[in-house]
Amino acid sequence: MTPKKARIKDIALLAGVSIGTVDRVLHKRGEVAKKTREKVTKIARDLDYSPNFIAQALKTRKKINLVSLLPEPTDESAFWKKHPQGIQKAMNELDPFPVMLNQITFDLTDEIDFQNKTSKVLSVHPDGVLLAPIFTSESITFCNSLTKKNIPFVFVDGYLRETQFLSYTGEDIFQSGRVAGQLTDMVTPEKKDILIINIARNLQNVHHLNKRIEGFLSFFPESGRTCRKKINLSISDPVREKIRKAIYKVLNKNPDIATIFISGSKSYKIADFIATEGIRSINIVGYDIHEQNVGYLKSGIIKFLIGQRPEEQTYKGVKKLFDYLSLNKVPEKIEYLPVDVVTSENVNFFL
Amino acid sequence: MTPKKARIKDIALLAGVSIGTVDRVLHKRGEVAKKTREKVTKIARDLDYSPNFIAQALKTRKKINLVSLLPEPTDESAFWKKHPQGIQKAMNELDPFPVMLNQITFDLTDEIDFQNKTSKVLSVHPDGVLLAPIFTSESITFCNSLTKKNIPFVFVDGYLRETQFLSYTGEDIFQSGRVAGQLTDMVTPEKKDILIINIARNLQNVHHLNKRIEGFLSFFPESGRTCRKKINLSISDPVREKIRKAIYKVLNKNPDIATIFISGSKSYKIADFIATEGIRSINIVGYDIHEQNVGYLKSGIIKFLIGQRPEEQTYKGVKKLFDYLSLNKVPEKIEYLPVDVVTSENVNFFL
DNA sequence: CTGAAAGCGCTTACAG
DNA sequence: CTGAAAGCGCTTACAG
Numbered sequence: 154m155t156p157k158k159a160r161i162k163d164i165a166l167l168a169g170v171s172i173g174t175v176d177r178v179l180h181k182r183g184e185v186a187k188k189t190r191e192k193v194t195k196i197a198r199d200l201d202y203s204p205n206f207i208a209q210a211l212k213t214r215k216k217i218n219l220v221s222l223l224p225e226p227t228d229e230s231a232f233w234k235k236h237p238q239g240i241q242k243a244m245n246e247l248d249p250f251p252v253m254l255n256q257i258t259f260d261l262t263d264e265i266d267f268q269n270k271t272s273k274v275l276s277v278h279p280d281g282v283l284l285a286p287i288f289t290s291e292s293i294t295f296c297n298s299l300t301k302k303n304i305p306f307v308f309v310d311g312y313l314r315e316t317q318f319l320s321y322t323g324e325d326i327f328q329s330g331r332v333a334g335q336l337t338d339m340v341t342p343e344k345k346d347i348l349i350i351n352i353a354r355n356l357q358n359v360h361h362l363n364k365r366i367e368g369f370l371s372f373f374p375e376s377g378r379t380c381r382k383k384i385n386l387s388i389s390d391p392v393r394e395k396i397r398k399a400i401y402k403v404l405n406k407n408p409d410i411a412t413i414f415i416s417g418s419k420s421y422k423i424a425d426f427i428a429t430e431g432i433r434s435i436n437i438v439g440y441d442i443h444e445q446n447v448g449y450l451k452s453g454i455i456k457f458l459i460g461q462r463p464e465e466q467t468y469k470g471v472k473k474l475f476d477y478l479s480l481n482k483v484p485e486k487i488e489y490l491p492v493d494v495v496t497s498e499n500v501n502f503f504l
Numbered sequence: 505m506t507p508k509k510a511r512i513k514d515i516a517l518l519a520g521v522s523i524g525t526v527d528r529v530l531h532k533r534g535e536v537a538k539k540t541r542e543k544v545t546k547i548a549r550d551l552d553y554s555p556n557f558i559a560q561a562l563k564t565r566k567k568i569n570l571v572s573l574l575p576e577p578t579d580e581s582a583f584w585k586k587h588p589q590g591i592q593k594a595m596n597e598l599d600p601f602p603v604m605l606n607q608i609t610f611d612l613t614d615e616i617d618f619q620n621k622t623s624k625v626l627s628v629h630p631d632g633v634l635l636a637p638i639f640t641s642e643s644i645t646f647c648n649s650l651t652k653k654n655i656p657f658v659f660v661d662g663y664l665r666e667t668q669f670l671s672y673t674g675e676d677i678f679q680s681g682r683v684a685g686q687l688t689d690m691v692t693p694e695k696k697d698i699l700i701i702n703i704a705r706n707l708q709n710v711h712h713l714n715k716r717i718e719g720f721l722s723f724f725p726e727s728g729r730t731c732r733k734k735i736n737l738s739i740s741d742p743v744r745e746k747i748r749k750a751i752y753k754v755l756n757k758n759p760d761i762a763t764i765f766i767s768g769s770k771s772y773k774i775a776d777f778i779a780t781e782g783i784r785s786i787n788i789v790g791y792d793i794h795e796q797n798v799g800y801l802k803s804g805i806i807k808f809l810i811g812q813r814p815e816e817q818t819y820k821g822v823k824k825l826f827d828y829l830s831l832n833k834v835p836e837k838i839e840y841l842p843v844d845v846v847t848s849e850n851v852n853f854f855l
Numbered sequence: 856c857t858g859a860a861a862g863c864g865c866t867t868a869c870a871g
Numbered sequence: 872c873t874g875a876a877a878g879c880g881c882t883t884a885c886a887g
Contacts, residue, residue: 160864171874176866184872206600208864211558211879249557249831325853332849339690372849480600491853494845498683498723502676502842511880522858527882535856559880563863 159200167200168193179204206480216251217478219471220279222270223309224287225258231443232418232463233261236309239464240283243471252475255279262354264288271295275302281474282306283467286313289360307473309466311361312487319477322469324461325489326361330368330416332492333438336457337369337414338378340436345411346382348403352391352419362416365440369414384410391422400426412456415439420458424449442495442503451497460493460503510551518551519544530555557831567602568829570822571630573621574660575638576609582794583769583814584612587660590815591634594822603826606630613705615639622646626653632825633657634818637664640711658824660817662712663838670828673820675812676840677712681719681767683843684789687808688720688765689729691787696762697733699754703742703770713767716791720765735761742773751777763807766790771809775800793846793854802848811844811854 161179165172170189177185178193179202185193196202221240226233237256244254257274260266267288274282275298282299286292286308296316299306305319312321337347349369351362373381384407388399400423404410413435415423420439427435428449437455439446449455469488476482495503512530516523521540528536529544530553536544572591577584588607595605608625611617618639625633626649633650637643637659647667650657656670663672688698700720702713724732735758739750751774755761764786766774771790778786779800788806790797800806820839827833846854 162864172865173867173875174873177873180866186872189872205562205864207558207562208879209866211556211562211863211881212865212867213879328849328852332847335847335849489853491844492850493842494847494850496683496686496845498679498686499843499845501679502840513880523881524859524883525857528857531882537856540856556880559863560882561863562865562879563881563883 158205159197159202160205161202163200164193164196164202167196210250210479213251216253217475218277218280219252219254219474220274220277220282221254221256221467221471222274222282222284223256223258223467224261224285227261230261230418231445232441234443235463236285236467239467239469240471242464243468243475247471247475250475250479252479254471261287264291267291271298275299279304281319281478283470283474284308285310286316287311289313292316305474305477307470307484309470310463318486320470320473320484320486320488322473322488323466323490325492326364327368327371328489329440329459329461329492330365330370331372332368332494333365333414333416333440333457333459334369334372335376336459336494337412337436337438338372338376338381340438340456341381341412344380344409346384346407346409348384348386348400348407348410348413350400350413350415350423351385351387352389352415352417352422353387354389354391365416369416382407382409391419393426396422396426397430410435412436412438418443418446420455421445421449424454427454428452442493442500447500447504450495450500453497456496458495458500460495462490462493465490509556510548510553511556512553514551515544515547515553518547561601561830564602567604568826569628569631570603570605570825571625571628571633572605572607572818572822573625573633573635574607574609574818575612575636578612581612581769582796583792585794586814587636587818590818590820591822593815594819594826598822598826601826601830603830605822612638615642618642622649626650630655632670632829634821634825635659636661637667638662640664643667656825656828658821658835660821661814669837671821671824671835671837671839673824673839674817674841676843677715678719678722679840680791680810680812680843681716681721682723683719683845684716684765684767684791684808684810685720685723686727687810687845688763688787688789689723689727689732691789691807692732692763695731695760697735697758697760699735699737699751699758699761699764701751701764701766701774702736702738703740703766703768703773704738705740705742716767720767733758733760742770744777747773747777748781755783761786763787763789769794769797771806772796772800775805778805779803793844793851798851798855801846801851804848807847809846809851811846813841813844816841 161172161175165175175193178190223236224233257270259270268291293313300317307319308321309323341347353359384403386403413423418441420437424437438457440459442458442460446458450458473484512523512526516526526544529541574587575584608621610621619642644664651668658670659672660674692698704710735754737754764774769792771788775788789808791810793809793811797809801809824835
């Protein structure tokens with residue numbers, strides 16, 4: 154441990170001024186004679202002064218006011234159910250401290266709603282914001298307003314390099330695609346083919362999914378598995394009958410398909426098809442550990458699910474905002490969370 | 505949020521006594537008239553009083569004094585290098601609070617040294633202890649002394665049900681064996697055999713390893729893969745030449761071995777053999793993400809490594825002790841950490 | 856058995 | 872421009 158922590162009092166003593174003056178210098182508030190200011194600053198630096206966080210928290214009246222802006226979870230977007238849990242966990246831990254957090258959600262399929270909610274966020278004058286930048290251009294606009302108002306913000310689930318974000322915590326999208334490629338390759342017998350399915354109802358997911366597929370495909374040449382044939386299929390409206398038709402069409406043309414890789418979180422829709430049709434010879438590899446997918450993982454139709462730790466993303470995001478605002482700790486700009494490989498045998502640990 | 509937190513002052517006001525008296529009742533220290541005591545207790549309960557942790561931390565002079573008792577990491581036991589990192593991380597986070605932690609290590613191969621170190625732990629009069637109960641009987645003795653002295657302790661890396669531990673954070677050993685079984689099965693072609701290798705120089709690991717193998721074997725019948733032949737091999741002194749001889753002997757008798765499963769953390773020793781002999785057709789599945797193993801994972805000789813999050817074990821262990829001692833939070837008795845499935849493509853996230 | 860007071864390290868008016 | 876004082880909620884002697 155360090156010899157002993159310097160206090161305001163110590164600085165005041167050495168500088169021959171009162172603690173009030175020291176405080177004014179340290180917080181750059183109020184008028185202080187240049188000479189005193191310099192003297193105090195120097196001593197503070199010499200003593201390696203840092204404020205006692207506990208005393209500060211005890212004294213400070215005003216609460217830090219955080220806001221999260223995330224998609225509203227629905228049955229169709231079960232993935233987003235985990236995010237509030239991480240927020241809750243962080244807030245529970247921070248319970249003794251003067252912080253509060255307002256959760257605002259928007260409709261994942263509606264840009265206008267998102268825009269409305271961003272105004273709502275701004276209207277509560279937050280000290281910090283956590284958000285998932287689903288709609289690229291609207292998010293950029295929003296982030297720019299935040300920057301203009303000097304409000305720090307952190308991303309989860311993706312980031313926009315063109316904004317002044319404090320930190321991103323989440324998936325390394327490209328690399329997670331590579332992991333998917335490796336696992337898919339592993340469960341596909343020699344000389345068999347792979348079907349890649351993109352389920353995207355709305356455009357904004359495409360960038361995310363494309364990046365994953367890029368990673369997915371990059372795995373094969375680098376590992377000397379160029380021989381595998383890969384077929385692409387896009388489904389925009391994932392209702393039972395359309396899925397059926399679309400897949401049968403592909404399967405009939407490509408009888409050697411042994412594995413289906415789904416780039417998004419709706420593997421269960423494909424698994425459902427495989428199960429009802431009784432096509433036992435086809436494996437599935439997909440994303441995200443939610444109830445609907447997990448059922449098919451346990452029954453063996455889905456072989457691997459890849460997890461991206463949604464609760465940990467929001468948990469860490471909230472903590473970073475707090476640490477930044479109350480302790481002045483600047484986080485790493487980008488923190489990639491581990492890509493989790495989940496099977497029927499270890500899935501219970503992730504629920 | 506709750507309406508507003510009750511303070512000692514509020515209780516004192518309602519009870520018509522001074523805050524000193526309230527404090528005495530709350531902390532059960534000093535003599536208080538029965539009547540006053542009951543009155544205060546009731547009011548405190550009614551107001552749902554809980555102390556302001558911040559004020560408490562600010563005021564309290566004495567630091568919480570923690571001790572960790574873990575094996576000294578060596579080249580031969582690289583696994584233990586991660587544990588101090590988790591401790592460090594926890595202590596960094598707790599930096600603003602009045603806590604300190606003393607790390608004491610012992611020789612993993614020496615019961616006597618362990619015993620000496622337990623006395624050392626007791627001699628510093630810790631408020632809480634984190635330990636890895638490597639040597640069963642010596643650990644039980646030690647834990648009993650701790651219990652007698654009313655010192656709470658938490659386990660990592662295994663637990664002894666016969667002791668009064670506060671909490672265990674770590675691997676679900678049996679289940680992690682099952683995961684290993686599943687992965688091994690996955691990389692082993694139809695009708696090929698599996699070699700199970702136990703590397704154990706000293707007895708104490710045997711329980712741990714046996715439990716894993718139990719889990720490993722349990723996977724096969726339940727998933728209808730009873731047909732696979734499994735051969736067992738124990739190596740007590742894992743030097744190059746002995747490994748060579750032992751494995752060749754088994755391989756000659758069992759030419760259909762396609763995968764080797766190593767129950768402990770020394771996969772690299774077997775991988776080294778496979779690599780130098782150029783036996784490309786054999787896969788390896790093993791445990792623990794340390795440098796030596798990771799090299800062979802990346803080069804493709806080891807197909808899967810199973811991780812048990814050693815840093816997270818100690819990180820959470822320390823936090824639980826702190827929360828218990830300073831916030832009176834009683835943790836879950838047993839927290840199994842996820843069994844991580846690690847391949848060459850996602851290993852970088854775990855380093 | 857109980858109360859009044861000092862103080863943990865900081866912040867916040869207030870008075871000069 | 873600067874100092875002295877009050878107070879955040881609690882704990883810790885000390886005096887009665």
